[in-house]
Amino acid sequence: MVEKIYQWLEDRTGLISLIGKVAKHPVPSGARWWYVFGSATLCAFIIQVASGIALALYYIPSADEAYVTLQTITQSTTFGAFARALHYYGASAMVLMVGIHMAQVFLQGSYKFPREMNWLTGVLLLGFTLLMGFTGQILRWDQNAVWTAVVAAKQASRAPLVGGWLSTLILGGPTVGGSTLSRIFVVHVFLIPALVFAFVGLHLLLVLRHGISEPPQPGKKVNPQTYRKEYEAALKKDGVPFWPDAIWRDMVFAAAMTIGIVILAFVFGPPELGHPPDPSLIDANPRPDWYLIWYFAVLALLPHGIENFFMIFAPLFAGILLILFPFISNHGERSPSRRPWAVAVVIMVVVMIGAFWLAGVKSDWSPNFDPKPLSVEVIGADSGPIFKGAHLFEVKGCLNCHLIEGDGGRRGPDLSEVGDKLSANQMLLLISNGAPNMPSYASTLTPTEIDEIIAFLRSRHSRVK
Amino acid sequence: MSKQNSIPAVTDAKKISRRSFFQRLIFALAGLMTAAVGIPLVGFIFRPLFKKPPSVWRPVGKIDSFKIGETVAVTFLQSSPLPWAGVTAKTAAWLRRESTDNFTAFSTSCTHLGCPVRWRSEAQLFMCPCHGGVYDKDGSVAAGPPPLPLPRYPTRVTKDQVEILVTL
Numbered sequence: 001m002v003e004k005i006y007q008w009l010e011d012r013t014g015l016i017s018l019i020g021k022v023a024k025h026p027v028p029s030g031a032r033w034w035y036v037f038g039s040a041t042l043c044a045f046i047i048q049v050a051s052g053i054a055l056a057l058y059y060i061p062s063a064d065e066a067y068v069t070l071q072t073i074t075q076s077t078t079f080g081a082f083a084r085a086l087h088y089y090g091a092s093a094m095v096l097m098v099g100i101h102m103a104q105v106f107l108q109g110s111y112k113f114p115r116e117m118n119w120l121t122g123v124l125l126l127g128f129t130l131l132m133g134f135t136g137q138i139l140r141w142d143q144n145a146v147w148t149a150v151v152a153a154k155q156a157s158r159a160p161l162v163g164g165w166l167s168t169l170i171l172g173g174p175t176v177g178g179s180t181l182s183r184i185f186v187v188h189v190f191l192i193p194a195l196v197f198a199f200v201g202l203h204l205l206l207v208l209r210h211g212i213s214e215p216p217q218p219g220k221k222v223n224p225q226t227y228r229k230e231y232e233a234a235l236k237k238d239g240v241p242f243w244p245d246a247i248w249r250d251m252v253f254a255a256a257m258t259i260g261i262v263i264l265a266f267v268f269g270p271p272e273l274g275h276p277p278d279p280s281l282i283d284a285n286p287r288p289d290w291y292l293i294w295y296f297a298v299l300a301l302l303p304h305g306i307e308n309f310f311m312i313f314a315p316l317f318a319g320i321l322l323i324l325f326p327f328i329s330n331h332g333e334r335s336p337s338r339r340p341w342a343v344a345v346v347i348m349v350v351v352m353i354g355a356f357w358l359a360g361v362k363s364d365w366s367p368n369f370d371p372k373p374l375s376v377e378v379i380g381a382d383s384g385p386i387f388k389g390a391h392l393f394e395v396k397g398c399l400n401c402h403l404i405e406g407d408g409g410r411r412g413p414d415l416s417e418v419g420d421k422l423s424a425n426q427m428l429l430l431i432s433n434g435a436p437n438m439p440s441y442a443s444t445l446t447p448t449e450i451d452e453i454i455a456f457l458r459s460r461h462s463r464v465k
Numbered sequence: 466m467s468k469q470n471s472i473p474a475v476t477d478a479k480k481i482s483r484r485s486f487f488q489r490l491i492f493a494l495a496g497l498m499t500a501a502v503g504i505p506l507v508g509f510i511f512r513p514l515f516k517k518p519p520s521v522w523r524p525v526g527k528i529d530s531f532k533i534g535e536t537v538a539v540t541f542l543q544s545s546p547l548p549w550a551g552v553t554a555k556t557a558a559w560l561r562r563e564s565t566d567n568f569t570a571f572s573t574s575c576t577h578l579g580c581p582v583r584w585r586s587e588a589q590l591f592m593c594p595c596h597g598g599v600y601d602k603d604g605s606v607a608a609g610p611p612p613l614p615l616p617r618y619p620t621r622v623t624k625d626q627v628e629i630l631v632t633l
């Protein structure tokens with residue numbers, strides 16, 4: 001009976017033999033653990049689809065109700081908090097895996113002939129993944145999400161000619177409101193996933209068409225005239241069927257990743273919901289999720305004069321460069337040991353993103369709005385000009401941006417030992433005139449107040465004798 | 466022989482002509498269907514670009530509730546919020562009473578990247594939490610990355626009520 005059903009299905013659809021043919025297509029025998037990151041990305045995407053469908057059963061994409069539904073999912077729905085956490089850590093894994101997969105493909109020169117289109121579709125999938133992450137953060141419709149949408153629209157508005165239109169399209173109006181969430185929801189749940197499905201399909205089709213790239217060997221160059229024949233010959237000689245000789249490694253790695261995601265979701269839970277999405281609550285401090293923190297830092301540390309240019313053209317330039325890469329050089333050496341510049345580029349990108357990420361986590365450029373008051377011990381006086389100066393230093397906002405003995409902000413220099421470094425006149429000039437990142441206090445402080453602040457600052461000395 | 470050959474040639478030409486017609490018909494019908502469905506939908510999707518929100522005067526408080534020289538946060542509704550906007554229909558401004566009947570209202574959004582600026586009353590400064598932008602009490606840029614001063618809303622006093630002109 002089972003055999004009959006099998007035969008009937010095969011006769012009418014042809015799917016079983018097709019799947020078998022695809023599963024058992026020959027791959028290079030040397031394709032080992034370096035090759036697991038692409039399938040891990042796909043696995044993370046499947047987790048996202050499954051957890052996303054589960055969340056959509058409860059989530060109401062309405063500006064008025066989304067926050068309440070998220071509270072309900074998190075606090076009083078069985079496995080609701082887990083589903084949210086799974087979606088969050090699944091997204092993190094997908095971003096991480098797509099990045100590693102891309103670095104591996106780049107390092108091993110797998111983007112070269114005839115796999116240029118594999119690379120191109122991969123670049124688009126990287127872009128879609130980041131866009132999914134960003135829009136997903138906004139669907140977490142709390143105070144941070146609302147202001148993140150405003151920040152995104154503000155960035156888009158810097159584009160020449162069409163900036164205003166882009167901003168309006170993102171928000172669904174001139175400002176964040178009832179239309180915003182619906183639009184972001186449509187992009188996150190329908191538009192980008194449809195594109196991801198289409199391009200994942202195309203990407204896999206291309207992998208089947210051109211085969212998995214063989215591990216690179218120093219001195220073995222890609223010659224578009226002969227590559228295909230050489231590849232076929234190598235497959236015939238020592239190729240192995242994808243199922244199960246190669247796929248078991250993908251399964252082992254994907255299973256480890258999935259278990260890791262599940263453990264993280266159970267142990268750490270979902271990202272915290274902030275205050276309600278009320279744009280009139282202005283005590284907000286919007287921050288992107290971890291995978292975009294580095295870009296947040298770049299925007300903070302850019303020279304002010306090139307911001308407009310950078311915000312629009314840098315992502316555009318980076319995208320175009322990535323797309324054009326295989327068309328600039330699609331032949332020659334593939335081995336990283338013969339392509340030191342490729343290794344250098346990957347190291348440079350990782351170091352740059354890592355450094356900006358650390359800077360973003362610390363966010364030293366943000367004023368500390370809640371600094372610990374300076375104690376009498378730190379001030380070193382309980383009356384007189386030094387004490388009054390310390391009080392003014394606190395209330396006039398200086399402590400928001402400067403450190404004194406480890407307390408305060410980090411926007412400006414640490415002033416714990418400024419008495420050893422600047423004269424009273426130099427302090428007077430700085431306080432009165434300000435600096436590029438420091439306001440002028442000439443109009444908000446009286447001469448006596450400035451003298452008292454200087455007295456306090458002049459009393460800041462190194463404690464090392 | 467040549468006569469026999471010439472007959473199918475004419476038939477082929479006719480067939481090619483019919484095929485060519487069908488090809489054009491297919492493309493024309495596909496274009497027609499796309500336009501019939503697409504144009505209204507594109508108009509619907511891009512509606513916010515062409516719909517200018519109305520300008521509405523919103524009351525933000527009695528004139529006596531504001532002290533001269535003080536800057537405070539005021540909240541009010543957008544000019545035409547959607548029925549399902551909920552709390553997102555609300556927005557805020559920093560309102561400063563300059564004199565007896567003169568008020569200045571500043572946008573709360575930093576001109577750098579739109580983060581909400583905070584007023585530090587004793588320092589007489591607006592500070593942005595995101596990238597450290599600082600504005601003076603008149604909204605002009607005092608330090609940091611903001612490229613422009615804080616935008617202002619028009620204000621008026623009507624029957625002891627302070628109002629802000631909202632176009633959002």
